[in-house]
Amino acid sequence: MEPKKLKNSAGLIQHFTFKWKLDFTCSNRYLEFNFDIKTVCMIGNYYYEMMDDDWLKNFWTAAKKQKFTDVEIFIGTYKMMEAHRVILSARSPVLNIMLNKISNTEKSIVTFGEEFDIDIVHYFLKFLYTGRLKTSAKVKQMSQLATMYRVETLKNICQLLSAKPPDGEELTNFLLDL
Template identity: 35%
Template sequence: MSGYLTVGENKSWTVKINSKNKSLSKTFSVCDSINNHGICRLGITKSPLEITLENVCNANITLSGEIQLCTAQSTLFTSKFLNEVIANSNPLKWTINNQTINNYVTYDVKLNLESPCYFIGKDFPNAAETKGTARKETSNITTDLEKLLTESKYFDVEIICSDGEILKCHRNILSARSPVLEAMFSSDFKEVSSGQIKLDYFDTEVVKDLLSYIYTGMPKNLEDNAEILLQAGEQFQMEALKEICGKHLIKKLTKDNVLEYLALGDKYRQQDLKEASLEMIVKNAKDMKEDTKFTEFAINNPELMVEVFSAMASKISINH
């Protein structure tokens, strides 16, 4: 599920849980009757079997609707919720007991939102009236933070890159954007006293792009760095960065790189990238199976090949 989920619109998100994928999540937008928008995340974990509906924007959101866990044959779980206030730090959770997950069955998490939807905790006098102001203010904040980074003002921590270059930045901003860095600065790590972080596995250009995301919300050179920034997003627990990189890589999918991107999508839990890769493999199955890279991939990635063959089988079933 991606894009906008408007109140009253039914969307379903198809996931496949197996022994490797312990949990999956998708982000989406909700909007109310006057076009205020917020970001939510729908997630499912295998152990314990639990569905979560999380609000990841600043304003609280009041939602009503129904959640279901289904297979192609039956509905395993249904729960309705009415006028639930979902705060940023207080997600809705449904723990599903007495259900055994089959590793080779596709499970659908279906979410239906009902009118009305309310955004509370912030002033929304009129969406049309505030949209331009909000966009301008966001632009100003982004410009100001970028200036703070590029001019190295008031810095209190240095990052040492693999090529020895030192980049100056601010630990409070790094901490706010990454739980890993926040934990590092809040503990007895030597980085706290020395004021230096060694990233000797990322070169300067990659670290600059990572900092660009941390300070402004968008890397500047995704074209060259999306794959390694995906790794960085995983390392520093920056899920939004991973999604940005995953969506960019989908645009670059070709028959030559599809196996590599399938592995990346699986390794870093980017389901959209993984599904797009599977779709391209199925679409080009005749050409792919004659490629030596496909044979090597099959040998080195047996679990992923189960999913590839399952996708191919589903395609054959639909066509017949």
């Protein structure tokens, strides 16, 4: 299957052609299927490209193993983990302002409210490190964190996750129209 980018249609991202060889006793014919992938919604500042994924995992692993960490993360009075000031500051303007008020020689402390589940804060921090969201559970709390700390991409993802899923019949009709 070969993707072909079409420039003449803004709503059309990719066009695929699939050739299937029919091998019946009498004929050697190819049957060709064409289908398009149409974009329904896009997040402006979020896209995929070829890259080395290991560096994201390595940063997250370094945080979990407390390698060169300089920020302590609390939920209420519970110390959840340690993190890296440079990553938190780079990913959230609010955390950047908070962490720049503290001198570089001190260990910084970031405290999340007790109203947030430990798992949600964990997924939020993992998103800051890796740019990936592995769960859609408790989107409301995740959206609150994204809004509170001004992580725009995560805010947009949460809006998409909380949107009403497409109707099955509508989706089927759309695919049949292709």
